[in-house]
Amino acid sequence: MNLFTSFVLLTLLILFTPIMVSNTDPHKNNKYQSYVKNIVFCAFITSLIPAMMYLHTNQETLISNWHWITIQTLKLTLSFKMDYFSLMFMPVALFITWSIMEFSMWYMHSDPYINQFFKYLLLFLITMLILVTANNLFQLFIGWEGVGIMSFLLIGWWFGRTDANTAALQAILYNRIGDIGLLASMAWFLSNMNTWDLQQIFMLNQNPLNFPLMGLVLAAAGKSAQFGLHPWLPSAMEGPTPVSALLHSSTMVVAGIFLLVRFYPLMENNKLIQTVTLCLGAITTLFTAICALTQNDIKKIIAFSTSSQLGLMMVTIGLNQPYLAFLHICTHAFFKAMLFLCSGSIIHNLNNEQDIRKMGGLFKALPFTTTALIIGCLALTGMPFLTGFYSKDPIIEAATSSYTNAWALLLTLTATSLTAVYSTRIIFFALLGQPRFPPSTTINENNPLLINPIKRLLIGSIFAGFILSNSIPPVTTPLMTMPLHLKLTALTMTTLGFIIAFEINLDTQNLKYTHPSNPSKFSTLLGYFPTIMHRLPPHLDLSMSQKLATSLLDLTWLETTLPKTTALIQLKASTLTSNQQGLIKLYFLSFLITITLSMILFNCPE
Amino acid sequence: MTLIHMNVLMAFSMSLVGLLMYRSHLMSALLCLEGMMLSLFVLAALTILNSHFTLANMMPIILLVFAACEAAIGLALLVMVSNTYGTDYVQSLNLLQC
Numbered sequence: 001m002n003l004f005t006s007f008v009l010l011t012l013l014i015l016f017t018p019i020m021v022s023n024t025d026p027h028k029n030n031k032y033q034s035y036v037k038n039i040v041f042c043a044f045i046t047s048l049i050p051a052m053m054y055l056h057t058n059q060e061t062l063i064s065n066w067h068w069i070t071i072q073t074l075k076l077t078l079s080f081k082m083d084y085f086s087l088m089f090m091p092v093a094l095f096i097t098w099s100i101m102e103f104s105m106w107y108m109h110s111d112p113y114i115n116q117f118f119k120y121l122l123l124f125l126i127t128m129l130i131l132v133t134a135n136n137l138f139q140l141f142i143g144w145e146g147v148g149i150m151s152f153l154l155i156g157w158w159f160g161r162t163d164a165n166t167a168a169l170q171a172i173l174y175n176r177i178g179d180i181g182l183l184a185s186m187a188w189f190l191s192n193m194n195t196w197d198l199q200q201i202f203m204l205n206q207n208p209l210n211f212p213l214m215g216l217v218l219a220a221a222g223k224s225a226q227f228g229l230h231p232w233l234p235s236a237m238e239g240p241t242p243v244s245a246l247l248h249s250s251t252m253v254v255a256g257i258f259l260l261v262r263f264y265p266l267m268e269n270n271k272l273i274q275t276v277t278l279c280l281g282a283i284t285t286l287f288t289a290i291c292a293l294t295q296n297d298i299k300k301i302i303a304f305s306t307s308s309q310l311g312l313m314m315v316t317i318g319l320n321q322p323y324l325a326f327l328h329i330c331t332h333a334f335f336k337a338m339l340f341l342c343s344g345s346i347i348h349n350l351n352n353e354q355d356i357r358k359m360g361g362l363f364k365a366l367p368f369t370t371t372a373l374i375i376g377c378l379a380l381t382g383m384p385f386l387t388g389f390y391s392k393d394p395i396i397e398a399a400t401s402s403y404t405n406a407w408a409l410l411l412t413l414t415a416t417s418l419t420a421v422y423s424t425r426i427i428f429f430a431l432l433g434q435p436r437f438p439p440s441t442t443i444n445e446n447n448p449l450l451i452n453p454i455k456r457l458l459i460g461s462i463f464a465g466f467i468l469s470n471s472i473p474p475v476t477t478p479l480m481t482m483p484l485h486l487k488l489t490a491l492t493m494t495t496l497g498f499i500i501a502f503e504i505n506l507d508t509q510n511l512k513y514t515h516p517s518n519p520s521k522f523s524t525l526l527g528y529f530p531t532i533m534h535r536l537p538p539h540l541d542l543s544m545s546q547k548l549a550t551s552l553l554d555l556t557w558l559e560t561t562l563p564k565t566t567a568l569i570q571l572k573a574s575t576l577t578s579n580q581q582g583l584i585k586l587y588f589l590s591f592l593i594t595i596t597l598s599m600i601l602f603n604c605p606e
Numbered sequence: 607m608t609l610i611h612m613n614v615l616m617a618f619s620m621s622l623v624g625l626l627m628y629r630s631h632l633m634s635a636l637l638c639l640e641g642m643m644l645s646l647f648v649l650a651a652l653t654i655l656n657s658h659f660t661l662a663n664m665m666p667i668i669l670l671v672f673a674a675c676e677a678a679i680g681l682a683l684l685v686m687v688s689n690t691y692g693t694d695y696v697q698s699l700n701l702l703q704c
Binding site: 584 | 627696
C-alpha cells in the first residue's frame with residue numbers, strides 16, 4: 001500500500017493552511033508573504049512524488065472521499081481523479097505559482113494590502129487545483145466558478161481605477177456566457193445519463209452527443225477567450241502583473257481547454273464538434289495574432305499572444321489530439337509566465353511605463369531580463385529544442401498531415417508566422433536601439449526576489465519541454481514519416497515571420513509616422529469587436545425589453561385592450577342612444593304604482 | 607304561510623316602498639336596496655332551513671355575494687355623482703349627461 005493518495009491529499013491540504021490562519025497574527029505582519037511562498041513550495045515538492053509514481057507505473061487513481069448528498073438517484077461525493085492530466089498539471093501549476101509569488105514579493109512590495117493579495121493568489125490556486133482534480137462535474141463547477149471569482153477580485157485589485165473595474169466586470173460577464181454552456185451540459189448529463197461522474201459519462205458513451213458537447217465548447221470559449229468571447233482577456237491586463245502571469249497566461253485561461261481535454265473520450269467520435277473546435281480555434285488564433293501586431297502596450301501584446309496560443313490549443317483538440325494540447329498547456333505555462341515576469345520587471349524599472357514606444361535600449365541596462373525575454377520569445381515561436389518546440393512542432397506536424405480542413409490549417413500557419421512577427425516587435429521596441437525613456441529612472445534588477453523566479457522559469461523554458469516529452473507515457477503514436485517540406489513547415493513559417501518583421505522594423509525605423517492606414521486601425525482597435533459589441537447589442541436588448549415590458553405588456557394588453565376599450569364603447573353608445581331626462585323620483589314612483597296595481601289585480605280573483 | 611314569513615315579507619315590502627319613494631338623497635335609495643337584500647337573505651335562509659332543502663343551501667350565500675358587488679357599484683356611482691355635484695341630491699341628476 002503506497003502513499004500515493006495520501007500525498008495527493010496532503011498537497012491539497014497544505015495549501016489550505018495560510019487561509020486558516022487568516023484572522024490571526026501571522027496574517028498581519030510581514031512574514032505572511034514568505035510563509036505563503038514556502039507553503040506553495042512545500043506543496044510543489046509534495047506533488048512531485050505522486051507525479052513521479054505515476055510516471056513510473058502509469059497507474060491512474062480515483063480518490064472518493066466524503067459522501068455529501070444523494071438526491072433521489074444522484075449521488076454526489078467529494079472525488080478526485082488522479083490521471084495523466086491532473087498529475088502532470090499539478091506540479092507545473094505549483095512550480096509556476098511558487099515563482100510568481102516570489103516575484104510578487106518584489107513587485108507588490110509597497111502595497112499596503114499585500115497580505116490580502118497573497119491570500120487571493122492562494123485561493124485562486126486552490127480553486128484551480130479543485131477544477132483540475134475534479135472527478136464529477138459538480139466539483140469541477142465549484143472550481144470553475146471559484147477561478148472566475150478570484151479572477152474578478154484580482155483584476156480589480158486597484159479598484160480605484162475605473163478601467164480596472166470595467167475590466168473585472170467584463171471578465172465576469174464573458175465568463176458567465178460561457179457558464180451557460182457548462183450548466184446546459186450539466187443539465188443534459190443529469191437528465192440523460194443520470195450522473196455527474198466522469199466515469200459513468202465515459203462508460204455510457206451514447207451517440208448523439210451534440211448538445212452537451214456544444215455546451216462544453218461554449219464554456220471553453222468563454223473561459224479560454226475564443227473568438228466571440230475574447231475581449232475580456234486583453235482588458236484583464238488592468239490587474240497587476242503577477243495576476244496576469246498566473247491567471248491569464250498559465251492557469252485560468254487553460255481551464256476551458258482543460259475541460260475539453262478531460263472530455264476527450266466523448267469528442268473523439270464526434271466529427272461535428274471536432275470541426276467546430278478546429279474552425280473556432282483557427283479563427284481565434286489568426287484574429288488575435290493580427291490584433292497583437294499593432295498594440296502598443298507590452299502586456300496587451302503578451303495577452304494577445306496568450307489568446308493566440310489558446311486558439312492553437314483549440315485547433316489541436318479539433319485535430320483529435322488531446323494529449324498534445326495538454327502538453328502545450330504545460331509548456332506554454334512556463335514561457336508565458338516568464339514573459340509576463342520579464343515585462344513586469346521592465347515596467348517596474350521604467351517607473352510604470354507600459355508603452356513599448358517609450359522603451360528601448362534595455363539591452364545594456366537590464367541584461368538578465370533581456371536574456372529571459374529573448375529566450376521566452378524564442379520558446380514561444382517554437383525555436384528548435386527549446387520548450388515550445390516540443391509541443392508546437394508536433395501540433396503543426398499533426399495539422400499538416402491529417403485529413404482536416406485546409407482553410408483552418410492555412411489560418412493556423414499564418415498565425416504561426418505572425419507569432420514570430422509580434423515577438424520580434426516586442427524585442428525590437430523594448431530592448432534594442434537607443435533608450436526612449438526619461439533618463440532619470442533608476443534601473444536596478446539586482447534583487448534576488450526578482451532574479452530567482454525568472455531564473456527558475458528560464459531553466460524551465462529551456463529544458464521543461466525536453467524533460468516532459470521524454471517522461472510522459474506514450475498514449476497515441478505520432479506520425480513518424482512525412483515529406484520534408486511538411487516537416488519543415490513550422491520552422492519555415494517562423495523564420496519567414498522573423499525575417500520579414502526584422503527587415504520592416506529596421507527599414508521603417510527612421511521614417512515619419514503618417515496617418516494609420518485602415519488595416520492598421522482594424523488591428524489596433526481589436527477588429528472593432530469591442531466597439532461594436534459592447535454598445536450595440538446591449539442597447540438593442542435593453543430597449544427592446546423595455547418596450548416589450550412597458551408598452552406592449554402593461555399599457556396595451558393589460559390596460560387598453562379590455563378595460564379602456566369597454567369603457568370607451570359604453571360611453572359612446574350611451575351618449576349616442578339615450579335621450580332621457582333624469583326624473584328619477586317620478587320613474588321610481590311609476591314603478592311603485594305599477595307593482596301595487598299588478599299585485600292587487602292578480603291577487604283579487606282568488 | 608307562517609307569521610315569521612309574513613314578518614320578513616313586510617320588511618321586504620317596506621324597503622321596496624322606501625326604495626321607490628325617496629325624498630332627495632340618493633344614499634337612502636342605496637340603503638333601502640341593502641335592506642331588501644338583507645330581508646331576502648333572511649327569508650331564503652329560513653325557508654330552506656325549515657324545509658331541510660339541503661341542495662339549495664348555497665343560494666343565500668351566493669345572493670349575499672352578488673349583493674355585496676352591487677353595493678360596491680352603487681357606492682362608486684354615488685361617489686362619482688358626489689364628485690361632480692358636491693352633494694347627492696337627486697334633483698341634480700336631471701341632465702344625465704356624461
